[in-house]
Amino acid sequence: xxxxxxxxxxxxxxxxxxxxxxxxxxxxxxxxxxxxxxxxxxxxxxxxxxxxxxxxxxxxxxxxxxxxxxxxxxxxxxxxxxxxxxxxxxxxxxxxxxxxxxxxxxxxxxxxxxxxxxxxxxxxxxxxxxxxxxxxxxxxxxxxxxxxxxxxxxxxxxxxxxxxxxxxxxxxxxxxxxxxxxxxxxxxxxxxxxxxxxxxxxxxxxxxxxxxxxxxxxxxxxxxxxxxxxxxxxxxxxxxxxxxxxxxxxxxxxxxxxxxxxxxxxxxxxxxxxxxxxxxxxxxxxxxxxxxxxxxxxxxxxxxxxxxxxxxxxxxxxxxxxxxxxxxxxxxxxxxxxxxxxxxxxxxxxxxxxxxxxxxxxxxxxxxxxxxxxxxxxxxxxxxxxxxxxxxxxxxxxxxxxxxxxxxxxxxxxxxxxxxxxxxxxxxxxxxxxxxx
Amino acid sequence: xxxxxxxxxxxxxxxxxxxxxxxxxxxxxxxxxxxxxxxxxxxxxxxxxxxxxxxxxxxxxxxxxxxxxxxxxxxxxxxxxxxxxxxxxxxxxxxxxxxxxxxxxxxxxxxxxxxxxxxxxxxxxxxxxxxxxxxxxxxxxxxxxxxxxxxxxxxxxxxxxxxxxxxxxxxxxxxxxxxxxxxxxxxxxxxxxxxxxxxxxxxxxxxxxxxxxxxxxxxxxxxxxxxxxxxxxxxxxxxxxxxxxxxxxxxxxxxxxxxxxxxxxxxxxxxxxxxxxxxxxxxxxxxxxxxxxxxxxxxxxxxxxxxxxxxxxxxxxxxxxxxxxxxxxxxxxxxxxxxxxxxxxxxxxxxxxxxxxxxxxxxxxxxxxxxxxxxxxxxxxxxxxxxxxxxxxxxxxxxxxxxxxxxxxxxxxxxxxxxxxxxxxxxxxxxxxxxxx
Numbered sequence: 001x002x003x004x005x006x007x008x009x010x011x012x013x014x015x016x017x018x019x020x021x022x023x024x025x026x027x028x029x030x031x032x033x034x035x036x037x038x039x040x041x042x043x044x045x046x047x048x049x050x051x052x053x054x055x056x057x058x059x060x061x062x063x064x065x066x067x068x069x070x071x072x073x074x075x076x077x078x079x080x081x082x083x084x085x086x087x088x089x090x091x092x093x094x095x096x097x098x099x100x101x102x103x104x105x106x107x108x109x110x111x112x113x114x115x116x117x118x119x120x121x122x123x124x125x126x127x128x129x130x131x132x133x134x135x136x137x138x139x140x141x142x143x144x145x146x147x148x149x150x151x152x153x154x155x156x157x158x159x160x161x162x163x164x165x166x167x168x169x170x171x172x173x174x175x176x177x178x179x180x181x182x183x184x185x186x187x188x189x190x191x192x193x194x195x196x197x198x199x200x201x202x203x204x205x206x207x208x209x210x211x212x213x214x215x216x217x218x219x220x221x222x223x224x225x226x227x228x229x230x231x232x233x234x235x236x237x238x239x240x241x242x243x244x245x246x247x248x249x250x251x252x253x254x255x256x257x258x259x260x261x262x263x264x265x266x267x268x269x270x271x272x273x274x275x276x277x278x279x280x281x282x283x284x285x286x287x288x289x290x291x292x293x294x295x296x297x298x299x300x301x302x303x304x305x306x307x308x309x310x311x312x313x314x315x316x317x318x319x320x321x322x323x324x325x326x327x328x329x330x331x332x333x334x335x336x337x338x339x340x341x342x343x344x345x346x347x348x349x350x351x352x353x354x355x356x357x358x359x360x361x362x363x364x365x366x367x368x369x370x371x372x373x374x375x376x377x378x379x380x381x382x383x384x385x386x387x388x389x390x391x392x393x394x395x396x397x398x399x400x401x402x403x404x405x406x407x408x409x410x411x412x413x414x415x416x417x418x419x420x421x422x423x424x425x426x427x428x429x430x431x432x433x434x435x436x437x
Numbered sequence: 438x439x440x441x442x443x444x445x446x447x448x449x450x451x452x453x454x455x456x457x458x459x460x461x462x463x464x465x466x467x468x469x470x471x472x473x474x475x476x477x478x479x480x481x482x483x484x485x486x487x488x489x490x491x492x493x494x495x496x497x498x499x500x501x502x503x504x505x506x507x508x509x510x511x512x513x514x515x516x517x518x519x520x521x522x523x524x525x526x527x528x529x530x531x532x533x534x535x536x537x538x539x540x541x542x543x544x545x546x547x548x549x550x551x552x553x554x555x556x557x558x559x560x561x562x563x564x565x566x567x568x569x570x571x572x573x574x575x576x577x578x579x580x581x582x583x584x585x586x587x588x589x590x591x592x593x594x595x596x597x598x599x600x601x602x603x604x605x606x607x608x609x610x611x612x613x614x615x616x617x618x619x620x621x622x623x624x625x626x627x628x629x630x631x632x633x634x635x636x637x638x639x640x641x642x643x644x645x646x647x648x649x650x651x652x653x654x655x656x657x658x659x660x661x662x663x664x665x666x667x668x669x670x671x672x673x674x675x676x677x678x679x680x681x682x683x684x685x686x687x688x689x690x691x692x693x694x695x696x697x698x699x700x701x702x703x704x705x706x707x708x709x710x711x712x713x714x715x716x717x718x719x720x721x722x723x724x725x726x727x728x729x730x731x732x733x734x735x736x737x738x739x740x741x742x743x744x745x746x747x748x749x750x751x752x753x754x755x756x757x758x759x760x761x762x763x764x765x766x767x768x769x770x771x772x773x774x775x776x777x778x779x780x781x782x783x784x785x786x787x788x789x790x791x792x793x794x795x796x797x798x799x800x801x802x803x804x805x806x807x808x809x810x811x812x813x814x815x816x817x818x819x820x821x822x823x824x825x826x827x828x829x830x831x832x833x834x835x836x837x838x839x840x841x842x843x844x845x846x847x848x849x850x851x852x853x854x855x856x857x858x859x860x861x862x863x864x865x866x867x868x869x870x871x872x873x874x
Contacts, residue, residue: 027591027734035591037779135588141735143580143588150587151572151580154464154472154755280741283720288737297464297748298578300725304717305738315734318591326775330767338763342474 008041010325013073013104014048015095016085017066020109020136021048022059023314024083024321029060035322043325047073049086074099081324083317084108093117100124100132105328107320109136109313115210119223122340131327131339133320138164138211139289141312142305143319148218149339152295157219159259159294161436164211166287166307167195167202168234168254172272173285176242176251182235194287204233205254205270212256212268215291217341220260224268228348232271241361241433244389244402248359250274251282252433265347267354274359274435280304352411357386357435360413362401362420363428366394370425374401377423381416383408398427404435445478447762450510450541451485452532453522454503457546457573458485459496460751461520461758466497472759480762484510486523511536518761520754521545530554537561537569542765544757546573546750552647556660559777568764568776570757575601575648576726578749579742580756585655586776589732594656596696596731598873601648603724603744604632604639605671605691609709610722613679613688619672631724641670642691642707649693649705652728654778657697661705665785669708678798678870681826681839685796687711688719689870702784704791711796711872789848794823794872797850799838799857800865803831807862811838814860818853820845835864841872 012028014021028035028043036042048061049070067073074082074095082099084106086092092113099106106125108114114121114137125132135145139162148157163169167189174185186203189195201207209229216222234254245252252272259267275282280302284290289307294300306312327338364370375385387404405413417430449465451458465472465480473479485498486507504510511519511532519536521543523529529550536543543562545551551558551574562569572582576599585594600606604626611622623640626632638644646666653659671691682689689709696704712719717739721727726744731737743749764775801807812822824841842850854867 023734031591038590141588141592142738143584146583146588147580147740150760151578151583151756152752153475153759154468155578155752156468278720280717280720283715283717290739295752297460297752299743299746299749301579301740301742302727303584303738303740306736309736311734312736315589315592315732319588322590323587327767330764330775338767 007036008329010041010043010080010328011046011076011078012043012081012083012321013046013076013079014083014085015070015073016087017048017050017057017061018085019058019310020313020317021085022057023310024317025059025061027314027318039322039325039329041325041329043321046078047076049073070095071098074102074104079104080328081105081107081321083321084110089113089116093121096121097124100128100130103128103130105131105324107133107317107324109134109317111137111207111210111214115213115226118214118217119343122343125337126340129337131324131337133324133339134214135320136313136316137214139291139303139305140307140309141315142289142303142307143316144291144303145218146319147301147303148293152293152298155298156296157260157293158296160215160219160257160291161281162215162256162289162291163253163281163284164256164289164291164307165202165208165254166289167199168208169284169289170194170287171203172234172237172252172254175237175239179239179242181239182237203235205231208254208256208270212258212270215256216258216266216268217343219258219293220266220346221341221343222266222346223343224266224346224348228268230269230271230351234272236431237272237433240400241359241431244359244361245274248274248404249277250435251277253281255281255436257436261349265349267349269351269354272433274433276437352414354410355407356410357407357437358405358413359433359435360403360405360417361431362426363398364401365425365427366392366397366399367425371401373423373425374403374420377419378403378405378416381412383413383416444473445766447478447480447517447765448483448513448515449480449518449520449758450483450513450516451520451522452507452510453524454485454487454494454498455522456495456747457750457754458522459494460747461754462496462498464751464755476759476762476766478762478766480758483515484513486510507532508535511539511541516541517765518542518544518758520758521547526550526553530558533558534561537565537567540565540567542568542761544570544754544761546571546754548574548644548647548651552650552663555651555654556780559780562774563777566774568761568774570761570776571651572757573750573753574651576728576740576742577744577746578752579726579740579744580753581728581740582655583756584738584740585730589730589735592735593733594697594730595733597652597656597694597728598718599652599693599726599728600690600718600721601693601726601728601744602639602645602691603726604636605645606721606726607631607724608640609671609674609689609691612674612676616676616679618676619674640672642668645691645693645707649695649707652693653695653703653705654780656695657703657783658778658780659703659783660780661703661783661785665705667706667708667788671709673868674709674870677837678796678868681796681798682711685711685841686714687872688714690718692718692873694873698786702786704786706788706791709870711870713874789851791847792844793847794844794874795842795850796870796872797840797842797854798868799863800835801838802862802864803829803834803836804862808838810860810862811840811857814856815840815842815853818849820850820853
């Protein structure tokens with residue numbers, strides 16, 4: 001018995017015991033022997049804060065560990081690492097700040113919290129000399145933040161293209177494969193548990209924007225305002241758009257895009273994007289996530305996998321816990337935190353400044369001269385046409401005109417579309433999808 | 438001035454100043470300020486061992502750092518981290534062991550060394566309490582080993598499918614795209630610098646086998662004999678095979694495959710493989726590398742990027758140097774090395790035990806009953822046929838018969854093919870390509 005007590009222990013306190021929390025408890029239990037061998041110490045869950053102490057749990061857990069008092073978990077002197085899995089912003093922020101103040105290291109999967117209050121939390125952690133790890137906040141168990149932080153530590157990241165919202169990717173992939181409309185596929189996704197009852201955060205781009213802000217912190221050391229990110233959801237994409245994309249050898253994907261323009265600021269945008277089928281990101285289907293990184297020395301690299309779900313997210317949380325444990329065990333007193341990015345306030349470029357190619361779809365009455373009118377308005381705004389398709393020939397009935405532009409300035413494209421919308425022959429607001437090539 | 442001298446310094450000694458070494462010097466110089474800010478210490482190249490001190494260099498380097506005496510670099514008391522980039526096995530091994538003995542941490546990109554002597558070197562490093570990092574040995578700058586070691590630390594890896602030799606992938610990709618034969622594409626690759634003058638290590642699978650053994654150490658903690666890995670190169674793949682693959686919705690890729698069969702041992706094989714076009718690995722083209730990981734908790738994940746080249750490899754080496762520097766700075770005296778995998782001797786399953794689907798190609802004289810003969814021999818060996826194609830109808834001329842089998846035992850397939858080869862109507866040794874689906 002005396003031998004047993006000599007093994008060092010690292011205490012973990014969990015805030016939240018839902019899906020991810022249960023996964024964390026299970027992984028730590030299942031891998032206890034391997035972890036102990038690897039670390040030379042045990043990682044022990046000391047206390048768990050839950051909302052309802054009596055609820056049935058998905059995982060075998062000693063009920064004496066449960067409490068409804070999150071602060072009691074944080075304040076427990078045997079807890080070295082606090083894992084925040086309560087979600088939301090206000091409450092989670094208070095807990096994380098309290099944990100930092102108490103000298104606890106923190107692991108969180110809360111991208112909303114990080115996107116809004118990340119810089120403040122990182123500053124507090126750096127000041128107190130504790131770690132704040134967040135691998136699970138982007139792409140679940142795929143260690144993309146670790147790759148940015150460690151693997152590419154001496155590289156300069158120039159751009160990122162990511163699929164970071166599994167629900168949106170599932171819906172667009174299914175629409176592409178089956179030619180069904182958005183509402184129908186969303187309803188199916190909700191029945192199958194791939195979409196929430198309230199899907200807004202996923203399909204309107206808010207969740208992806210949170211993750212993009214977190215990626216910008218890690219990739220560029222950038223502190224940006226969430227509200228400055230350009231965000232457009234996937235609701236307006238129709239089966240017709242997927243069919244045209246297919247015809248052009250492209251596919252519509254829910255991308256987040258970040259690019260460093262140096263003194264001109266960062267380009268940060270979230271919107272459905274047509275990309276060539278030959279791109280690796282085009283093959284990232286279903287609920288999967290991927291981040292494609294362009295960096296100066298390495299060139300291109302991509303990180304792919306399940307971006308959500310109980311066990312994938314738990315793998316990321318546990319990897320953070322183990323890295324902190326390793327640091328804690330080996331660490332000299334007073335050493336600075338190694339996980340905390342140094343952030344610089346960066347401006348976000350207005351979307352109007354974007355230069356891109358565009359897919360434009362118009363519903364027009366099939367009258368003589370309509371195409372010339374469209375082309376005239378676009379030309380007047382310096383939007384030049386690479387390709388035009390007009391479907392059907394039914395006088396006085398609405399037909400579809402699709403135009404692919406050469407690279408143009410977004411501001412000009414928008415002005416042109418506003419003017420086109422006022423033409424008598426145009427029966428519906430023009431649609432726009434950005435292209436990446 | 439006194440302020441300057443208070444910044445801590447971590448000394449690095451380089452063994453070798455070729456492409457990768459020059460890249461390392463350049464990255465450390467270009468990122469010096471960022472590294473110092475991040476680490477709170479400087480990483481300084483103290484000495485560099487070269488074969489010829491007077492040769493022109495690709496990178497600006499203080500010639501006083503150069504020496505032709507590798508041991509002098511290792512023995513320099515200001516060198517904390519030795520970066521081995523001399524290549525080869527015998528000499529490199531002596532240097533690495535000497536460095537470990539002297540208490541230096543080691544970074545190496547030498548997969549041949551690791552595949553053959555890795556377990557011995559890891560054991561020496563563990564005993565001496567120094568780190569032995571090797572990110573650059575597999576997939577260049579793509580942090581796949583880091584992902585296996587850290588990101589998936591609490592997961593159980595079940596299988597890996599990888600494209601880890603850029604030259605082979607470039608050749609097969611070009612053959613697929615252009616329908617040209619192996620020899621012609623190899624010659625072009627040699628002219629363009631994508632293949633060595635002596636391409637054997639790349640196109641015959643030896644380099645990939647080295648990397649597979651290294652991956653098996655990190656993914657399964659397995660100590661295996663390099664000679665037990667099944668290795669088959671890409672020389673025998675013809676444009677005809679690519680054309681058939683295309684017809685079946687597949688593509689031929691130079692894969693390494695590892696799977697853990699528990700007490701039955703590890704499956705470790707290197708050979709060209711037909712995979713469905715919809716697989717992400719099918720879209721990994723040109724000189725790019727990727728490793729697709731199947732693990733219990735995370736499910737699937739993939740790591741992709743440039744697997745070779747001066748700067749991609751240098752990024753990986755520098756990421757290792759920085760991680761060691763971070764550990765060294767924060768580390769308590771006597772702390773165990775964190776990079777060293779604990780290895781267990783594992784048996785490698787004989788390729789004869791493999792169950793797989795097969796693409797079989799025969800050149801036969803177009804006589805009545807030939808197909809029945811082929812089918813009969815296969816059936817007798819429990820190899821059942823999923824699909825048969827016979828091209829052309831030219832009596833007494835050789836025609837091509839292609840058979841896709843259902844899953845069969847490799848041993849049986851080989852016995853069947855040996856018997857088929859003896860048939861009077863069979864004019865050429867049958868060809869075999871394994872399928873993965």
